[in-house]
Amino acid sequence: MRRLMKALKGLWSLAVGLRITAVELIKPQITVHYPRKEVDNLATYRGHIELVPQDEDPGTPRCIMCWRCVDICPSRCITLRMHVQGEETGRAADPGLRLSPDVQVPYSQHLAPPPDRIVRVLDGYRLNYSLCSLCGLCVQSCPVDAIRFTGNAYLVGTTRQTFDIDLLARLQQRAASTAAARGAARAA
């Protein structure tokens, strides 16, 4: 008797399963047919990183060239190039130690006086996206929020070079195109 009840209960569970799939069958689809339609929930999507422009100047990145993103990247996919204004030789690896002009160093009188303010200029900021694991450590470690994820879910390419992205050039290009668009809008 107990076995019969167990079997009947099992049969009933099969019927319940069938009802669930039948309900799913008549529910509307949730597939988005991509080339004709695009999804609208990309806010939390992690695409490749991009540089955040300064608020007052959309053509210049916020980056202060502290090298933290380059140092922390476990995949070593960020390459940064910069130089200090006045010294026109670009440095690739060592940012160098610079003293504040307020500090007096003994026996330094015969040297040229240090500049009032050290201005660093970003020469290049490249991302090798094919190595990137999208861990987000660079975004987290940036002290000035100069890096963020893009929502670019549709990056496609047939060569490796497509994924070696010059983020600085990308920023400047975007700034130029928005400026042009704004100019066109104003003209209209």
Next chain:
Amino acid sequence: MIAQLTAWLMHPLGHMIAALAAIMAFVGVNGLVLVYMERKVAGFIQRRPGPYEVGPQGLLQPVADAGKLISKQLATPEGADRLMFWAAPILSMAPVVICFLPIPFSPLLTGMDVNLGLLLILAFSGLNSLALCLAGWGSNNKYSLLGAARAVAQAVAYEIPLLLSVLAVAFQTGSLNLSVIAQEQTRGLLSWNVFTHPLAFFIFFVASVAETNRSPFDLPEAESELTAGFHTEYSGMGFGLFFLAEYSYMVIVCAVATALFLGGWDGPVLPGIWWFLAKVFGLIFVMMWFRWTFPRVRFDQLLNICWKWLIPLGLLNLVVTALMIKLVR
């Protein structure tokens, strides 16, 4: 000319040849329809669109699939038994045509009205397990061999409840002719055997799902355990023939279920053939629905269901039916 043609069709031999040609066309078209239907049902249950891009609503997808299968190379694995390996898919497909002959699509549209039609179908569909056995044995592949062993054990076990449930209906009708059995059920909805033999219908349907190796009883081809079971080594149309045979057997068992239990061509307004096809494809839809609902049973569970439940229940059903017939007459 037309008179000559009808006279030729009335001749038993002409009738049979025409029926065979029609069956072959039906088997081919049916394969395309069921491939499309299966993928659409799977998609809709998982809230996907299923095939969508090839042709309007993906209608040409099965044609593209068939083109792919036909154009692929036929490879024979190393160490395989060539003769057995290539005989298997043909042996699996060939009985299909004969199994379709006695099925009464409508009073007029019956390939061959034989009084042992049911026996013919059951006998020839048994050949399929031999084909699966050959395929597994000839492939020189462990997965194929395991799949073949499972297929044979399963087919042998589930043939018994299938026959027991069919016997109950045959007891009542006193005939093994499918047309006669279907004709008996045309006296209104309540004369359908599914209402007089609900248990037999249940046993028949479960056993026929197992006999056609459909999920949840698809152990011979269990994708997740045996790659593809008995047809692991088959490429191109070798695989295609097994595929086509499986879909054709689905139609056959559903057609037999319709003729035995669901009143055959009985139905209002529309001509009988449409009712018959609607019932058959309704049952096939239920089979597909099963496939995307139930997980695969384990091998011991499979045999337990058969030997501990279906066979005793089938025997009980048979005895009760015999008793009732004795009492009523």
